[in-house]
Amino acid sequence: MKNITSSLCFAVCICFASLASAETTKPNIVFIMADDLGPGWVDYDGSNPEINTPNLEELAKSGMVFTRAYSAASVCSPTRAACITGMSPAQIGLTTHVPGKADRERPGPKGGPRDAESLDHLPLGLPSYARELKKQGYTTGFIGKWHLAGQGSVDTKNGIVNSAWHPEHYGFDTNIGGCALGQPKSWFDPYRNGTITNRKPGEYLTDRLGDEAASFIQRHHDKPFHLTLWFYSVHTPIKAPRDLVKKNDGNAYLAMLESMDNSVGKVVAALKSTGTLGNTLLIFYSDNGGHKPTSWLADKKASLLEGGLRVPMVAAWPGVIEGGTTCEVPITSMDFFPTFVHAAGGTTTQFNQLEGTDLMPLFKGKDSLKRDALYWHFPHNRMEVTYYMGSTILQDDWKFYQGHGLIEDALFNLTLDPMERANVLKTNPDLVDRLRGKLEKWLNTVDAKMPIVVPN
Template identity: 70%
Template sequence: MRKRMLSHLAPSLMLLLCVPSPALAEQATKPNIIFIMADDLGPGWVDFDGSNAEVNTPNLERLAKSGMVFTQAYAAASVCSPTRAACITGMSPAQIGLTTHIPGIAGNERPAPKGGPRDAESLTHLPLEMPSYARELKKQGYTTAFIGKWHLAGEGSTKSKDGIVDSRYHPEHFGFDSNIGGCAYGQPRSWFDPYRNATIKNRKKGEYLTDRLGDEAVAFIEKNRDAPFHLSLWLYQVHTPIKAPKELVKKNGGNAFLAMLESMDGAIGKVLDALDATGTLENTMIVFYSDNGGDKPTKWLADKKGSLLEGGIRVPMAVSWPGVIEEGTHCDTAVNSMDFFPTFVHAAGGSTREIPQLEGLDLRPLFEGGDSLDRDALFWHYPHNRPDVRYFMGGAVLEGDWKLYEGYGTIPDALFNLKKDPMEKMNLLKENPERADQLRRKLHDWRRRVTARMPPSKSELKSSHPKGNSQ
């Protein structure tokens, strides 16, 4: 019947019907890209890894079932700011020079153990000259938005009245057309309206921050449905302070942490529903990820946030991309924070050939069913001490199943076989000295390549502090 009706139309009108508008043509060839990042969320606290029956995250499970779960996803650092910088730039924290969380109270970094190495220098903001995937996506015609936690714009945020320390380093200066929530804060000043955050307009007293960020994400999707868009939705969940709406806390048996997880999942559900309602879901890549291991430990991994053991750097990750990623799949290949930059830019039709400093790899071969990447090893560099929570400086290298931890003079070096010992209980350094030496050489070579800043030597400290005061 439809063919018969079309045959009676004028040729000129038939031509108009057959030729898509430029906006629709561009939308059909360039996927929308949504990057959702949780804060301080380790594996074991989402439904799609099936680790904790108390967790209620059905929307994340829905996302994961529609695409691929990554079982060996790593953060570039064990704390937040360096990982966030690595995601934006495609460069390691060591190469950027931002290797620890930007302190909330300026000049109050924790002292080293008595007689041990002192912290290396670390930047207190992300430099404007660094690459940004948002800038590259704009070159490809994308409308871009940042919603949520940034934590890359200056130290001393907890003493500011509104989270603004230096607005020159806010998301809008890194290629994002709009910014809601992104400032120097590493955690919310308030989870409830009034938010005391100058990058979010107060709307309704008592409104929960995550609900608001979810609404803003929906508004962005609805407004930009007709052309390629990118949204970085970097939620403040589940960073301390652990607070959630009373009704959700009550629903979760008084457990505010589980209530926060459910609230986060609700915001993600809003995004999925908005994509479905606007007809953009089928042409959208959605990434879910976390900035570091959990402050609340993962039962089946050693340690937690702040540590270079697996519990500090392994994170949950799922990616959905209809038509590219097969539903209900999983990938065991190790991936990390720097990989998002080339993945997003290449998926959008851009090139990274003129950005040689990138350390990430395009993940699309894995999305399409491949089982490996052209990468020799993953590296970490954390030249900082946090003795108040028993975490000390060190570096690490992961090659296949083998992981070497180098203690930088604070705690003993260790070699683990993660396949046989995922909890990192057995130090195999003495039994495998040749392998340890090989991995140590790789770690040292990588540090030299990226000009990593190391803890100052005693002679450097002495020349900087002639009276012997190294603080």
């Protein structure tokens, strides 16, 4: 009996030891996102010496650069919602940025359709990767721009429209900076942001967010942690500290990039100092194409052409992702939900509505994902760009654009025509029919809200 009891005790001890080991080996997850940053504005290899982003360059050397990373939308709020939930903006019903001015609508061309209906906040009942990570024992923190918490923030004193829609109600243990604001009321302390305590007059917001991120890591490094750090940079208004502007020959935009890169450096330094860098998945990404165009892509932010949807992305994870590598497989915002949850040891089988795909095969060197196509839906008027209102499908090299009767339908071959100049729709009727059918099936499946046709 004594031997049996001893064996049972030994087995129980082994079991608890295994559980403890599994807990300590869960990777920390850090998700950094820039605002309105196009892929041509990060220097990964030293080929653009005027762009001072040395920390992102080092991150690229230690990880994988994604050359065909896409955002779920061409503007910010829908992409942010897609990242959190793993669902497309069309399925969520939040397809454009949450207006800073209440009831703001961009009028279409005379006789053209009006904007489709779009939510002004992220519904509380939808999935959230932060909630799922908490179930896996993670401490979760949100720092930076949220922009999913109600319209009319410009008319508030502190950016708070409805605090029930702030990050702490979506699974984040802490929230610093996240409210309804889509851009800072002030880049410098006092920030006029109700979720940031003013600290030092004149302090720059991006510097402050980097400090807060480093502090979060230092406080919580003894157990698995997740940090969502979503910068307000490089959104307008273009402002930066004077010393950095001077260092960048008077270019405030480049100064903003350098400040953001400095804060990325603070995060990496905190991971190194706490001994957690070797067990951390760190991702750098952007919410949509740049408001400053990328020279080798067509159009910019708010467009369904590549310049509005392609974003910079780097992923680093020591021991999992080989350093100095690139990946040409298209990925999108919804992929972060299953990637984070699965990396933490959780499951997503209970979420039937997820549209994202786990990126782990790509992290491990595979050159494909089990995905047929990517889809976009932007039923809104943003006439400062060429291809704005419409829906899009990307399959292999082919990108089909449906303009909903307002803009000419188009078909582009991105390999032969990366700048999307040659509309080859008329010479590929069978392909167009197939892609149009797939796109319309998806729009019906997600119950996409369509532009509102105004009777003559």
